[in-house]
Amino acid sequence: MKIDLNADIGEGFGRWMIADDAALMTVISSANIACGFHAGDHLIMDRVVRAAKERGVAIGAHPGLPDRMGFGRRTMVVSAEEMEAMLAYQIGALRGIAARHGLRVGHVSYHAAFGTMANADQDLADRLARVIAQIDPSLVMLAMEGQPIDLAARKAGLRVRSLFLADRAYQANGALVPRGLEGAVIHDLDKVKERVKTFLETGKVITIEGKGLAIRSRSILVHSDTPGSDKLAQAIASQIDAMGGEVSACAEG
Template sequence: MKIDLNADIGEGFGRWRIADDDALMPLISSANIACGYHAGDHLIMDRMVRAAKAHHVSIGAHPGLPDLMGFGRRDMAVSAEEMEAMLAYQIGALKGIATRHGVRVEHVSYHAAFGTMANSDQDLADRLARVIAGLDSSLVMLCMAGHPIEKAAQKAGLRVRHLFLADRAYRADGTLVPRGQPGAVIHEPELMRERIGYFLKQGGVITQDGTALPIKTRSILLHSDTPGSDVLARTIASQIMEAGGQILRPD
């Protein structure tokens, strides 16, 4: 059993760090690197690319809205044209740094409100997917199954990789429990062990209302800003190995 352990990473800014990226990088197989809008900057991006190369971790762009104060989790009144330009700008920035170090950007994973806005408007999702395809048609779109982002990627001819969000609670319809509601973010190691155990054995997750929700993927996402993310990553990694699996970068 091959599992891709994916994490959002490099989400600090300047001297401020939001997670222990150095502890996370050796544990994961693919990384979504913040591109300087919701978090990250040129030096952090450079350091993350170099670290990913050293640990043989696949890298992708993690574009968000330009909202450092709100960590990219607040909707913004911006046009589709502006979001297209934001997306191209951020992917281009990471591609430049990656090329300098002889590394290829392999995927795109929208951050927070950037993704929420795309998932609420199929036309916007389509336009953004066409931007990605125009930049590099080999880029893979990371997303949850059955949402507009997935449909847009498929229409644009992009490959798709579904994600299981290990540290977020699900609702019965497959959407996430909104942040701020009780139990929306999972940060207790024992609860994480239960979720990962169920996912590995049953291929799904128990939703907040007790429903069994199938999730057909072999990629597990962990948010680096979840409290204790390095401990949670070690918990997930050890559980995968205990089950006879391997943590490997995606094909």
């Protein structure tokens, strides 16, 4: 059983770093690299791509809204045309840096409010998915199953890698518990390991309401800005190993 362990990474700016990217890189199989809007800059992107090449980690673009103060977690009043351009700009920036190191960008994973806005508007999600397909139809979309981003990617002819968010609480309808609400982000390592164990054994996660929710996924996401994200990733990797699995960048599914 191969499980992709991916993390949003490179989410600092200049001398300020939000997570231990080097430690995360020793554990994960795929890196969702911030592209300079909500976080990241040209030097950080270059360093993360170089590290990914050294570690054999697959790389993808992690585009967000241009809101460093709010870390891309605040929705913005912008047109669909502007979001399309933002998306193309950020993917293009990472593709340029990746090419310099002989790598290719293989996937796209929206950050925070960028994804929230797409998931709230199927037409917007469709338009953004078409942008990705126009840039490179072989790009894989990372998304939560059944959400508008997932549906849009499939309509655009993109492959999709469905995600399980190990450090976020789910609602019974399959959506995440909004940040800011109690229990939305899970910090306890033992609880995260138990969630991963349940997910790998049963294909389900226990929702905030205490219900079992089926999730079809072979990819687990860790948010780098969750305190102790490197320890969280290590705990997840150890749980995968303990159950006979292997952390590996895998195909869609």
